[in-house]
Amino acid sequence: MLARPGFLHRLREEWAENQLAYWLLVPSILGFAIFLVFPIANMIVTAFSDVDIMAHPTHFGTFQNFIDLAHDERMPMIIRQTCLYAFGTVLIEVIIAFPLALILNTHFPGRSLAKALLLIPWAMPYAVSAITWKWIFHGQMGSLNYLLSEVGIIKDYVVWLGNPGTAFAAAMFVEVWSSVAFMAITFLAGLQGIPPHIYDAAKMDGAGAWQEFRDMTVPQMRNVFMIVTLLSIIWAFRSFAVIWILTKGDPIFRTDIAATYLYKLAFEFRHFGQGFALSVCLFVVLTLFSVIYTRLLGAQEGA
Amino acid sequence: MIAKETPGMLTPRMIKLVGIFGLLIPVLLISIFPLIVMISTSFKTSQEVYIPPPTFMPRAPTIQNYLDIWRVVPLGTYFWNSLLIGLGSTVASLVLAIPAAYALARYRFVGKSVYVLFLLGIQMFPPIVLILGLFRLIASLNMLDSLVTIVVLNAIFSLSFNTWMLMGYFMTIPPEIEEAAMMDGNSRVGAMVRMVMPLSWPGLVAVAIFSFMNGWNEFTLPLTFLQSQDKLPLTIGLFKFVTRFKVEWHQLMAASFLATLVVVVLFMLVQDQLTRGMVAVSEK
Known part of the structure; x- marks a missing residue:
C-alpha cells in the first residue's frame, strides 16, 4: 500500500537528510521503550491475567482481577476519597493562587523576597515536608496544638492525624501547601504575558478596575487557567509520598487514595492482581486527562 | 472611601500596600512555618521536646542534635x-x-x-x-x-x-x-x-x-x-x-x-x- 512510486525514494531522501536526527533520538527512545512503554504494556497484560503471589502472571485472558477489585468493599470509599482529594485540593489551590498571582503582579517593596519564600515549599523534598508536617500535627507535642491553644482557638489538644476527618483535611492541606506556589507562579507568568496595550485601551474607555479585571484579565487568562488546573488535578491524582508519610492511609483507610491503596494492595496485602487492576484504572483516568491536556495545549498554540 | 480624602496620612497607595501585605504575610508565614518549626526543634534538647508544655522557640538552644544524628x-x-x-x-x-x-x-x-x-x-x-x-x-x-x-x-x-x-x-x-x-x-x-x-x-x-x-x-x-x-x-x-x-x-x-x-x-x-x-x- 505504501509502495507508491517514489515512496522508497522519498524514504531514502528523508533518511539521508535527517539521518543524524534519528541517531540522536535513538538513546532516549530506547530508554523510554525499555523503562516506560514496556512496563506499561506489561502492567496491562498482567492486569488481565491470573497473578501469583510473586506478581507473576500465570494465565492471560481474564477479568477476574477487575471483578475482585469491584467487589472490594473499600473501593467506593477509595474512589470518593481520591476524587475529593484531587478536585478539592486543586479547587483550594486555585482560590489561593489566583489572588496571590494578582498580588505578585503589582509592584511593592520586597516582591522578589516574597516570591522566593513562597517557593520554598515547592523546593523542599516532599518526604521532608511531610515528615515535618507530621511533627507539627503531633497530638501531644506538635506546634499546631500549642499555637492554637495559646491563641485560644482550641481548649483541648486535637489528635489531628488520628481522626478520619481531620487526618484527611491535614493530608489535603499539606498537598495544597506544597503545590500552591507553582500554580501562583504559573498564573503570574500568564498575567505578565497579557499585552499591556489591552489595558491602555480599556483605560481610555474609562473602565474601572473591576471592569478591567472582568473584561480584560479573566478572558486573557482562560487558557492558562484551564491548563494549569488540569495539570494540578493530574498531579494530585498521583500524589503518593505526602499521604504515605503523613498517615499511610490511616485511620482505617480513611485517608487512602487510589495511589496509596494500590501500593497497599500489592506490597502489603499481596493481592497483586487487584493491585495491577487498580493501576490500570488509574492509568486510564490519567491518560484521559493527559489527552485533554495535550488537546488544550494544541488549541493554545493554534490560537 | 473616607481615607482617600484624608490628606497625607492614608494615600490610596498606602491602603493598597496594607491590603497586599495583609494578604501576603499570612500566606508567607504558612509557607515557611515548617522550616521554622524544623529549625527550632533541631536546636532543642530531648527534655524540651518530650516534657510538656511544648515550646515554640528553644529555651536552651543546643547543637547537640547535629552532632548526635x-x-x-x-x-x-x-x-x-x-x-x-x-x-x-x-x-x-x-x-x-x-x-x-x-x-x-x-x-x-x-x-x-x-x-x-x-x-x-x-x-x-x-x-x-x-x-x-x-x-x-x-x-x-x-x-x-x-x-x-x-x-x-x-x-x-x-x-x-x-x-x-x-x-x-x-x-x-x-x-x-x-x-x-x-x-x-x-x-x-x-x-x-x-x-x-x-x-x-x-x-x-x-x-x-x-x-x-x-x-x-x-x-x-x-x-x-x-x-x-x-x-x-x-x-x-x-x-x-x-x-x-x-x-x-x-x-x-x-x-x-x-x-x-x-x-x-x-x-x-x-x-x-x-x-x-x-x-x-x-x-x-
Whole structure:
C-alpha cells in the first residue's frame, strides 16, 4: 500500500537528510521503550491475567482481577476519597493562587523576597515536608496544638492525624501547601504575558478596575487557567509520598487514595492482581486527562 | 472611601500596600512555618521536646542534635547515597536529553510531532502509576536493591521535561553559529559540542539542577526498590526513622534540616530559570 512510486525514494531522501536526527533520538527512545512503554504494556497484560503471589502472571485472558477489585468493599470509599482529594485540593489551590498571582503582579517593596519564600515549599523534598508536617500535627507535642491553644482557638489538644476527618483535611492541606506556589507562579507568568496595550485601551474607555479585571484579565487568562488546573488535578491524582508519610492511609483507610491503596494492595496485602487492576484504572483516568491536556495545549498554540 | 480624602496620612497607595501585605504575610508565614518549626526543634534538647508544655522557640538552644544524628542513624551513608542518586540521575538524564533535544530543535523529520506529543503525554505518568509494571521489570532484570536502578529510572522520569527545556534553549541559538563552525571544518556533532553546548550552559545548568533535585527528592522509587540499609537515600532513611516506635523528633528535625538545606540552596540558585522553564513546559 505504501509502495507508491517514489515512496522508497522519498524514504531514502528523508533518511539521508535527517539521518543524524534519528541517531540522536535513538538513546532516549530506547530508554523510554525499555523503562516506560514496556512496563506499561506489561502492567496491562498482567492486569488481565491470573497473578501469583510473586506478581507473576500465570494465565492471560481474564477479568477476574477487575471483578475482585469491584467487589472490594473499600473501593467506593477509595474512589470518593481520591476524587475529593484531587478536585478539592486543586479547587483550594486555585482560590489561593489566583489572588496571590494578582498580588505578585503589582509592584511593592520586597516582591522578589516574597516570591522566593513562597517557593520554598515547592523546593523542599516532599518526604521532608511531610515528615515535618507530621511533627507539627503531633497530638501531644506538635506546634499546631500549642499555637492554637495559646491563641485560644482550641481548649483541648486535637489528635489531628488520628481522626478520619481531620487526618484527611491535614493530608489535603499539606498537598495544597506544597503545590500552591507553582500554580501562583504559573498564573503570574500568564498575567505578565497579557499585552499591556489591552489595558491602555480599556483605560481610555474609562473602565474601572473591576471592569478591567472582568473584561480584560479573566478572558486573557482562560487558557492558562484551564491548563494549569488540569495539570494540578493530574498531579494530585498521583500524589503518593505526602499521604504515605503523613498517615499511610490511616485511620482505617480513611485517608487512602487510589495511589496509596494500590501500593497497599500489592506490597502489603499481596493481592497483586487487584493491585495491577487498580493501576490500570488509574492509568486510564490519567491518560484521559493527559489527552485533554495535550488537546488544550494544541488549541493554545493554534490560537 | 473616607481615607482617600484624608490628606497625607492614608494615600490610596498606602491602603493598597496594607491590603497586599495583609494578604501576603499570612500566606508567607504558612509557607515557611515548617522550616521554622524544623529549625527550632533541631536546636532543642530531648527534655524540651518530650516534657510538656511544648515550646515554640528553644529555651536552651543546643547543637547537640547535629552532632548526635550521625551516630544515631547512618546519616553519612544516607547523604552519600542521595548524592550518588542525584548526580547519577543528572548525568544519565543529560546524556539522553541533550542529543534528543538537539535533534528536535534543529531538524524537521518525519515523526517529529508524534515524538513531541509523546513527550508531553508521558509527563503525566509518575512512578506510582507504573510502579507495579516497573516492579516486574526490575525484578526480572535482577536489578532489585541497586542504586543503578534508581538512577536509571529517575533519569527516564525526568527525561521528558529535560528534553523540552533544552529544546527551547537550543532553539534560541541561531543555526548560523553551527553553520559557521562547519565551514571551518567541524562536523555537525563537533559544531554542536563546541559551539551550541557552551552557549546553552544556563539551560544545561538549570536542567542539571532540576534532575539532581528530582533524584535527591525521589521517594516512591527507592521505597519500592531498595532494601539494604547501606543503600538507602535520605528520603527513605528519614522515613524509616519516623516509623519507629519512639521518634526522636529533635534529632529527626536536625537531619531533615540538613537534607532540606542542600536542595533549597540549589533551588535558590536557579529559581528564576527553573520556574520559567516549568511554566513554559506546562503552558508550552
